[in-house]
Amino acid sequence: MTPSAARGSWQARTVRQVSALTARRLIAAAPVNAHTLPLARIVLDRALRAAAPILRGTTAVPVREGRVRGEWVRGPRATRDDAVVLYVHGGGFVAGSAAGYRGVAARLSTATRLPVFTLDYRLAPEHPYPTAPQDLAAAFRWLMAHGHSPGRIIVAGDSAGGFLAADFVITGTRTGTPAPGGVVLFSPMADLTLAVATGYDGGRADGLLSAGLSRRAVTHFTPDPFELLPVRGKPLPPALIHASDTEFFGGDAVTLAERWAATGGVCELQVWRDQMHAFQLLPALVPETRFAYRSAARFVSAVLDSAAAAV
Template sequence: MPSLAEQREQFATLLTRPLPPDVRSSATTLGGRPALELRVETPGTAGQDVLLYFHGGGFVVGAARVPAHLTVALLRHLDGRALSLDYRLAPEHPFPAAPDDCLAAYRELLDSGADPRRLVIAGDSAGAALAVVTMTRAREAGLPLPAAAVLFSPVTDLTLSGASLQSKDGIDPIFTRAELEWYFAQYVPDGDRSAPGASPLFADLTGLPPLLIQVGSSEVLLDDAVRLAGRAGADEVAVTLEVAPGRPHVFQLTESAEAAAALDRAGRFLASWLPDGEAPARSPQAGSDTDKDGR
């Protein structure tokens, strides 16, 4: 197995794409952690919408910059800025370092004047899990919750009890159960992996804002998403589940027409829960989130 440093470099090299020319990025800090701020430089887009994004990577690899093109695709449906957080990674910083960082970032946004009615959250994979945990912890702390959240292929059950871990074994082109076990052992080396702060599938989701969950049918983690949607529904949360046939884990990161369409639906979902309702999507500029065939 490659070293941890090599895994992190390979992950970033494989998934990071150039930002479109109409997007301005700048380094900042949020909740005491480095963060990437993104804005679409289009006239008349200086609004107060805020998108807080948590990257994936199994709690071990990944960085704020890696899914920035995905974050931008969502931001095009909003009028404001996006902030992608570099939370602390395991094994150097095991649980609960990452959720602590994410909650601190959310709290600072509110303290700095962000209107929760214009604040939305999104994340992919481990970052989607952190998005859910951030919202449940914010609720427990008495903080106002965001307007809506989008979850791409959420990791919700670190106990690995989902049936799809067997039924999709050999079909999933990215993960095996053994690989996931390694990641989760780095993140929660000791303690109860079924604790709601680690595995949001087992959390009380009552009071959370509307959720959109997108997942691929080829994932060993398919049941993590499906069961989370069921739990949200049982807890009276408005939830929409989309299962893309034959697609892999976080397929939205790929350069394909299906990924672009899924991101467009996700962006429209977030915008539809803001005070102004559906905001018109701004067309991407050259070099942005279309696939290689220009679709």
């Protein structure tokens, strides 16, 4: 584990504290059902666009090919074409979209200098488990069919998207699916029973999430919540996991990193202090996001360079 050396910025602490007094209370009291979700999805997308404005010079090309939906995003200075990032957005399995995440994808693309394909997987409750994992598997096969070798694909995601990304890789070790070159996870969920999250001390300081809200979202995704359990003795591809010491799913990130490393795979866990859950989505508010994207870029570069040297 690599802890953040310094306290979070005053901006990060302020955002988390203000959100805890406002957004967290409002969201915790709101029902998550077929009547509220359409509006909630619109609000989330607009909030993300405000918190992560699209960088000038970004290009976004929508994709609609069979079961694969999403968009290719290239940020400024994204000049490489030798690899790609497959990004799986968060939103508690019930919200989020490629369009809403365009500013996030642009920053990840700019930092890594790679094109990013943000997947629009089908959302619960209209499309419960296993639809989202099936959509992710289809997108990975689609990328391979378009000439991208598995080892040159980086799978990334945040929160619920981080769960889906990790689940895809872990499941692949059991089914023989080709593994991606590396994995980048921002504040991933790892235990849908929420046993890990509710037992994590830092979760009480989360500025947004609560057990009630998370449980309602998970229930829409699957009536049989499960946790990510990598197979010992079957090493997983290199992974970078970011989490905060003051977020609800911080314990999930720590647990997943430990289990990942126990397979024999390389896993770097970075714990950032005083941050919101998935703070990387808030570049307009939290200055540490630029360091987080640079960290991800260094990891991706190291993974791809190592793979190229081994050929």
